[in-house]
Amino acid sequence: MSHQVTIQPSGHVYSVPDQETFLGAAIDAGLNIPYGCRNGACGACKGKVLSGEVDYGDYQATALSDAEKEAGLALFCCAKPLTDAVIECREVFALNGIKPRIMPARVQMMEKRSHDVMALFLKLPSNERMQFLAGQYIEFILKDGKRRAFSLANAPHNDEFLELHLRLVPGGTFTEYVFKEMQEKAILRLEGPFGSFYLLEAFIFVKTAISRLFLLPAGRVLPRLKDCLSTFFINTQLAKWCCIGALKLWKTSICQLCRRLGQACTLTLNLFQYCQSL
Ligand SMILES: Cc1cc2nc3c(=O)[nH]c(=O)nc-3n(C[C@H](O)[C@H](O)[C@H](O)COP(=O)(O)OP(=O)(O)OC[C@H]3O[C@@H](n4cnc5c(N)ncnc54)[C@H](O)[C@@H]3O)c2cc1C
Numbered sequence: 001m002s003h004q005v006t007i008q009p010s011g012h013v014y015s016v017p018d019q020e021t022f023l024g025a026a027i028d029a030g031l032n033i034p035y036g037c038r039n040g041a042c043g044a045c046k047g048k049v050l051s052g053e054v055d056y057g058d059y060q061a062t063a064l065s066d067a068e069k070e071a072g073l074a075l076f077c078c079a080k081p082l083t084d085a086v087i088e089c090r091e092v093f094a095l096n097g098i099k100p101r102i103m104p105a106r107v108q109m110m111e112k113r114s115h116d117v118m119a120l121f122l123k124l125p126s127n128e129r130m131q132f133l134a135g136q137y138i139e140f141i142l143k144d145g146k147r148r149a150f151s152l153a154n155a156p157h158n159d160e161f162l163e164l165h166l167r168l169v170p171g172g173t174f175t176e177y178v179f180k181e182m183q184e185k186a187i188l189r190l191e192g193p194f195g196s197f198y199l200l201e202a203f204i205f206v207k208t209a210i211s212r213l214f215l216l217p218a219g220r221v222l223p224r225l226k227d228c229l230s231t232f233f234i235n236t237q238l239a240k241w242c243c244i245g246a247l248k249l250w251k252t253s254i255c256q257l258c259r260r261l262g263q264a265c266t267l268t269l270n271l272f273q274y275c276q277s278l
């Protein structure tokens with residue numbers, strides 16, 4: 001049995017199958033509710049339940065407090081409707097039309113870039129390529145069906161391998177497995193591409209990259225920035241001037257950031273050296 005859900009203020013209506021979350025069914029229906037971890041940890045998918053009964057699912061108290069729950073808020077990545085419902089949340093602008101696909105991937109190479117950063121190079125089945133836009137990410141699907149998101153660090157035109165930079169989360173199920181147990185040739189299951197932070201055009205990029213640079217954690221920013229910059233530099237000379245201008249403008253902040261991140265990855269070092277040379 002499925003339930004009908006209406007999103008306000010857009011008025012979009014979609015159907016949520018039994019045992020499916022608000023978010024999962026919205027993605028299947030092509031609706032773009034914002035989300036991050038899909039795991040009840042980050043709070044990015046938080047929205048209001050205006051009417052209807054809801055199973056709140058499993059989530060972390062830091063992502064949704066009891067007071068928020070009492071005020072009618074829910075995490076749509078975990079919550080499931082028990083009746084028809086009306087919810088209130090923002091919807092992100094239309095995505096690029098590339099549909100996410102589930103596929104296996106073989107770990108071709110693992111490169112430890114520092115004590116807590118691992119670069120993974122994944123090979124898709126022969127003749128398969130993942131079409132994506134610079135700045136998007138993939139999700140690994142774990143054995144219990146849970147998901148872990150990681151940004152794609154290779155540029156879309158350089159797609160022989162999918163490159164990811166993983167930071168070790170102490171006690172983290174997936175990253176601890178990668179650092180301590182996983183070997184090259186392991187087979188992982190992933191879905192992608194996802195994400196609405198991707199290369200649009202010169203000025204939107206510069207604005208978004210700079211604002212995100214100071215809002216997102218390093219593990220998420222650096223691969224995206226590297227990816228976007230790479231495509232950006234290849235695409236247009238104008239983009240290069242914009243980036244140089246922006247880097248000059250933000251030289252001090254970027255240098256401080258790079259120093260803080262230390263030797264997190266080669267991109268940081270390159271960026272640091274580049275800023276110094278401006
Ligand atoms: C869109 C997106 C892109 C990302 N890209 C990258 C990337 O390129 N490189 C990278 O290293 N990491 C990235 N991350 C973060 C990455 O998904 C998490 O670090 C990863 O899920 C940890 O998995 P785990 O199983 O090791 O830890 P878990 O077992 O899931 O978690 C361990 C602890 O970390 C907390 N936690 C986990 N994920 C989050 C989160 N998203 N927000 C807040 N707290 C969290 C949990 O609450 C828990 O306490 C990205 C996250 C998102 C949402």
Ligand code: FES
Nearest residue numbers: 036037038043077
């Ligand atoms: S997407 Fe992170 S809590 Fe829902």
